[in-house]
Amino acid sequence: MHAAGVIMSSEPLIDIIPIMKREQDGQIVTQFDYPACESLGLIKMDFLGLRNLTIIDDALNNIESNRGEKLVLEDLGLDDQGAYDLLARGDTLGVFQLDGGPMRSLLRMMKPDNFEDISAVIALYRPGPMGANSHTNYALRKNGLQEITPIHPELEEPLREVLGTTHGLIVYQEQVMSVAQKLAGFTLAQADLLRRAMGKKKKSELDKQFEGFSQGMKDNGYSMAAVKALWDILLPFSDYAFNKAHSAAYGVVSYWTAYLKAHYPAEYMAALLTSVGDSKDKMALYLNECRRMGIKVLPPDVNESIGFFAAAGADIRFGLGAVRNVGANVVEALRGARTEQGAFESFDDFLKKVPLPVANKRTVESLIKAGAFDSLGDTRRALLEVHEGMIDASVSDKRAAMNGQVGFDFDSLWDEPQHARKVPERPSGRSATSSRSSGRCWVSTCPTTRWPGSRSRWPSSPRRASPSCWRPKRRWTGRR
Template sequence: MGFPPALGDKISKTMPPAVMGKDISLAGMFDRSDDRYSEASEFRALYEDDPDVREVVETAKGLEGLKRQPGVHAAGVILSREPLLDVIPVWKRDDGSVVTQFDMGACESLGLLKMDFLGLRNLTILEDCLAHIRNNRDEVIVLEDLTLDDRVTYDLLSKGETLGVFQLDGGQMRALLRSMLPDNFKDISAVLALYRPGPMGANAHNDYADRKNERKPIGSIHPELAEVLAPILDETYGVIVYQEQVMSIAQVLAGYSLGQADLLRRAMGKKKKEILDKEFEPFANGMLERGYSQDAIDTLWAILVPFSDYAFNKAHTAGYGLVSYWTAFLKANYPAEYMAALLTSVKDDLGAGGKMSVYLAECRRMGIKVLPPDVNESDSDFTPRGEDIRFGLSAIRNVGEGVVESIIKSRRSKGRFADFPDFLRKIDDKACNKRVVESLIKAGAFDSLDHTRRGLLAVHIEAVDAAVETKRAEAIGQFGLFDDAESSTGSSVGGLELQIPVDEWDKSTLLGHERAMLGLYVSDHPLKGVEHALARASDCSVLTLLNDQPDGAVVTIGGLITTVTPKVTKKGARWAVVTIEDLESSVEINFFNKTYEPIALQLTPDRVLLVKVRVQREDDEPRFTGLDVSMPDLAIGGSTGPVVIKLPNARAVPAVIDALKRVLATHPGQTAVMMHLTGDKDENTKVFELQGGFRVTGTPALYADLKALLGPGCLG
């Protein structure tokens, strides 16, 4: 329509926020009978006042509800005893797959069987990890033989150190684990079932955690129902967690048969709220006949309905929970092997916010050194080497799988490479390619051969040319009487004597080339040494911004600008997409015209900045809008003083103090913690050092956790 992105941003900010993941429709914003009509008054006012907004909204209203595109179930497969062409119309897509032209409901109503066949990347991770354990430790692990009581695994879960663990990877899930402190498999099963819209709508996830750890008493849904529900809900601390519990409740309280209760379960599993509403009358009548009050009925039903949004059955969550336990067990007990398998699974996810940088940061936190690629040590994929992980050669840009296989084959058949000339002599012509060799140099794959990257880049073209000529001559047998294809030794290649310079690039240039080849920094990072100063000046890390900050939040992050992509609207207004990264992750931020113009000169690659960002989560993918930038004071980057926590006296209540202790305990170290309890007047401020073993490591992760608990101004 030719309007700038800022107009869409302006409109979206006035739209009511989603409730439990569900947005109000455009039609609903103008429909007085809609339950959320009153929330859209600001949106309607903008619609009335701005003709451009009115044009956009009217166009959108005409599009709303139309089929945008055909959808294909991610894992659904239709089975029939008859040829499908005799039963339903099918459609062959451009990618060669054959799909039904009827939706799944219509297919099921025709008597066809629909089954979901799910493929999990995590199963490949498990398989790769077990192979790494065999090769690196000479141990054989059989997952099915593991007991479910490993204390090291439950310690990892209780600390929320579950990045890369199946189903437990998200920031809010990790916070829930720290609150729940799981210590048995039932807790793992429960947390997977509870971290869903339905149970969360009833605050069941927090109730379970608080009751389990005796922060709250185990209460009943309703006083009349306490005794009758005890046998059903005691194992989950009085909280409804599973579909099977709902079935039992319907049977015991409303007199449902097992078949009727199963229909209720199926309605919940398919999120059919209209069926649930129809079920209320017989459910209520059944409870009334058994002597329960209308208040007890309404209270119970008010919990069951939001639970229906996404309920799990116990078998389902236990099956998922077993994979979660296995991945947590391997991460806790075989960290290098597990993280190598995990990194291999995301080696192509190098974009802004990609998992590769997130998991590399997790390796650093765990004390696992991720070594740069090396022509003598690396395999194709990430591989554990003792307690470290070696970067895979296939992850280097311009170095394909065929080239990697050729290098590894040459290394195994002819021996390790002594130096750069020896490498060129031993490899075959598939790997002896100027583009490939340049990429290997810039990625640091020859560092262990005692050459500088800058020196190798200066001579690699003539060296490769000489090596290629020799290999061609060898292939056709064109050698003089006294020539020998293998006779070149020392620093010579194909008769060319190499003089490799010893000077090196500065750190910024070296790391820039490394990032260009690997997609991220590996051997070092420009922010190393200043990360603590950035963390103190920021509200959260980039990873927390991506995963945990809610829609509408305005926060400050700190990081390094890696790319700036200028844009121009159809009306000629300049704006830009800027990629910011810290040691954990990276994110793309939109700077629209009014914000961009005054600060454009500050938005340059390799500059360290603080950026104020607004979060928008209306769409499937979150969007981030830059509001302002500032230069951080990096002078305190090397500070080794105590971590100073400021807390108002009024907030120093047991619940907050307990939560603070849990946060500090998850970041153990040698740094002291000072508390500043502030009152209304300066003389009421108390300053003291925390005793009782509370020593921490002052990392960005600690500062982010403290700010999430106590607010952005909690650090002194």
């Protein structure tokens, strides 16, 4: 089974291979594996969804709505200094393929300054090249900190053209094929068979390939010592190695995301936050990154927020959809009421304008705790005291209007209308905790920002990214 593999043919597949409908989801699949399909002349293509393409698209929409610029990434060159400065700093949290901690350390060592470096670092950060320490050697050689030594003295000049751009190191699968062509006289088809055999690690096939490879090199005047030195490097490298076409395609997406983060930080980080709305840990990680970058993340606001995170000038506005108990249907209904009837002027005005699906107690309480009504003048503490009664009254009025009931409630003459009292907000720590409980992370100010430097103890990893995940280790003092 291959989740992304699609078998294609110019003829009806049912006439060539056995197919069936998979019971659990109705997908049409074949009982033949990929090698069997390939032996019949069929083509298998892997079609993979990539979340980062959605992030890029959202970022471009944010740029257009926030700045009025219509950016076309395909029109950009691959030589922007701001993007390469960001990569050289290792400031790549949220950048496609380059955001892991060890990868960021490698980037700081390598200091990429051209697209070839981006392509190379993606290919090098794989088990095969890393097993030979090629990733570190590339970084050192690129910056003149390590001498470029040939694989074997006999091979220095013949391999100069093949390995010149990668500082004497084999980085891509295509280089394996070029080496076999140049030194052993292989055709492209023979070189591809060699590449496949190395990847599969079948001894019988490798022995057969080595025989042809060594004979070809000897026929071209190379010694057995040179043959063995080269083979000993090619064999472990080919395991998990990337082809350059794959690495370069990934590299373009990496470059684009680095460019967006460097030049449109609020718009890009807003798109990034939207993409991880279902992950509390990742959202906390990226919110902390926003704070580090000096981007202010504004709390949700019933008059300003949309469903997802959005850039607001140099800041980011928290999306209503990221608040607990606020679903997509609620956001759509709230925005519809705001568009049709105008901005909400007070909490009471909000309850009058929104439809019944929005005016439910769980949703409204979550919005209050998240600070979505702060701009209307009443404190969260005051609204939490009266919101249930005000919602009951509002819902009753709406249902009566829907049923066509017109009349006057004489009991209301003796009932005082409910309004939020003028009471001060809770201390910031308790208010922030309330904000945290209504969202998937700290919606407003993180409590620990009151103690400068305290966050420097936390590593940059999703599990340890936010104060809500950090717990001090208990220290034994000899007393209970």
